[in-house]
Amino acid sequence: MEPNIELQQVIYSILKIQIQFGVYQHGDRLPTIKEACRIFQVSTRSIRAAYQNLQKEGFITISQKVGVKVKVQYSTTENERYVQSFFSCRKDALIDLSRSMQPLFSKAQWLGFQNASPELLDNMEQFIQIKGIHPSNRMIQHLQQVYGSLHNDMLMRLVWQVLMFYQAPFMSIKETAEITHPKENPLLRMIGLCREKNWMQLQEDVETFQAQMATVLDGFYETRACLPPAEQQIDFYWSGYRKTSQKCYSLVIELLTDVVRGTYPVGAFLPSAEKLAKEKNVSVSTIRRTLSMLNCIGAMKSINGIGTQVLPPEQIAQCCDFTQPFIRSRLLDYVQSLQTLTLSCKEVAQITIASINRTTAELFKKRLCALRYLQHYELTGYGVLDLLSYFAPYKTIRTVYTELFQQLLWGYPLKSIHKKQDVMETFYLPCLNYLLDCLGRCDAAGFAAKLEEFMLYELDNVAELLNEVGFKESETPFLSKR
Known part of the structure; x- marks a missing residue:
């Protein structure tokens, strides 16, 4: 089994910076593999892989007799230059x-x-x-x-x-x-x-x-800090996937987004694999793997000689094999993203609503009114989260919320088994109306508290839905520990 590539890279980067900053200097011993495992709370394979990369780059030496030692020799001035840069x-x-x-x-x-x-x-x-x-x-x-x-x-x-x-x-x-x-x-x-x-x-x-x-x-x-800010700044970036190379997953989300937005309505056929490959600037084989995943989650059905068709919501669950490891992994991505958003939505919503101008507040109202007009009351929280990913006052929050919001589309297979009709009028609609009222009164705290209430309710619903499709409680322990 390969070590976790993401953890390996993170540990490598942290140790490299510590050497460059002078935490570990020439001749110093780095933690043993056992000690490093305790510090980073990861497997020996991830630590060993990170150390091997550092050795390959010439930062350390590894031997059975003396352990792991810093090989490079930086002066105090060089350490400071790395810090400043x-x-x-x-x-x-x-x-x-x-x-x-x-x-x-x-x-x-x-x-x-x-x-x-x-x-x-x-x-x-x-x-x-x-x-x-x-x-x-x-x-x-x-x-x-x-x-x-x-x-x-x-x-x-x-x-x-x-x-x-x-x-x-x-x-x-x-x-x-x-x-x-x-x-x-x-x-x-x-x-x-x-x-x-x-x-x-x-x-x-x-x-x-x-x-x-x-x-x-x-x-x-x-x-x-002595140096002025560099003209070319390095942005904070984060991907929710274990490996950033999982291009097919990103393409699935892109195409599901197109379906949700009506670019490809129910019953419509996607462009050919060749045309999609050209549009997305990827290989045809990557597109075919992507379409296979969309078939797997029940969003579409590929028909030989005809094409790939968008399926109606009532057929999604029937066409999705919830026993497939791929489906179960992506559903876990969905619920884990949902919980992460729930844990932060109150604070994020409060600072966002308090910071937006009248034009943006009207945009929030317009989105909520559209959901009320279409009677999609159950989408209220998701509509707000989408807006937060655009209008939160800090770029980091917008980056994180955009990624987490996209991960929610992995919950698409659960779409057709939502059983919320009995609570549409008693919970969802009152929530939507209360949020609109808060926007009218510029009540950021009230808006934020109601959004959190909505999302906590959603987590309870998700727990029930996962149970229906065969997820054991032990597979999603975070749902019971919020």
Whole structure:
């Protein structure tokens, strides 16, 4: 079995930055494979693959006698040059990301602490108290353990990307580590609050720590960064897939989006594989694999000699084989994305509604009124999430929400078995009307709270639907731990 390519690359990138920044210097020993597994909470295969890449690039040497040692020799001046260059090229993205942390992650981190077992809390506390471990590595394990307790792989892939792009490099600067980790370790305090079940104070501490990190980053750019921002800035990027090379998945989402928007209505035939390949700038074989996936999830049916036809909603579930591993994996992507959105939608909606102008507020109203006119009340929350992916005040949030929203289309096979008619008038319509009322009153807090209520209700519905198609509760533990 191949190591997780994504984790391998993340670990490689973090260790490379730590060497370039001077956390590990010439002749220093890196953690053993066993120690690194404990820090990163990953398999030995992923660690070994990352170390082999570092060795291949000339950063380290590996031997059975002395272990893993830093080979390159950087002067203090060179270390500083790497620090300055790294943050110069990422200033815009890092400041934006630091300000997005609280709305995107505070609820998830808070809930992760609540879900942590007493044994996990003990392990976290013991690791914090071990001497000689760099603060950046302490943070890596802490985030892995806290978010890992939610059992949401989609969320964890996002956490890894943020770690690699922002937190691990920033915590690898000596001054930053000292400021954000004073004598009274905030993580120890959070663990203590968990044991006391003081959830209100814990939430405040989580948000305070995230705000503190953003403030320290602002201070870094004001007083420590010497180079002006690079003209060519590096943006924050994230893909919800384990491997960024899974082009077919992206094409499936593109074509499903076209179906939902009416570009290809029910009963219509898609262009030929050759024409689609030319339009999408991919090979015909890639298009054929994509069409096979669309057939597999019940969205379309390929007819020999005729073409690939869009199926009506009532036939989707009948044509979808829910026992297929591909289907089950993509449905997990769907529900994990749904949970990740639910955990952050209240905070994201509140700052978005509070920041939009009158024209954008009218666009929100227009979208909700259209859903009411078409009597698609059950799509209210999804319509709002789509708008948030365009109008959230921070680019990082827009990037993350766009990716998560697209992942929701993997829930397409469940479309025809939604049983919500009995609650259309009693729950969905009142939610829609309340959101419209909040927009009229400029009530951002009320709007955000109602959106979260809607999404939590959706999670309950999804749990029931997955049970209907044969998913065991053990396969989706995150649904019962929100």
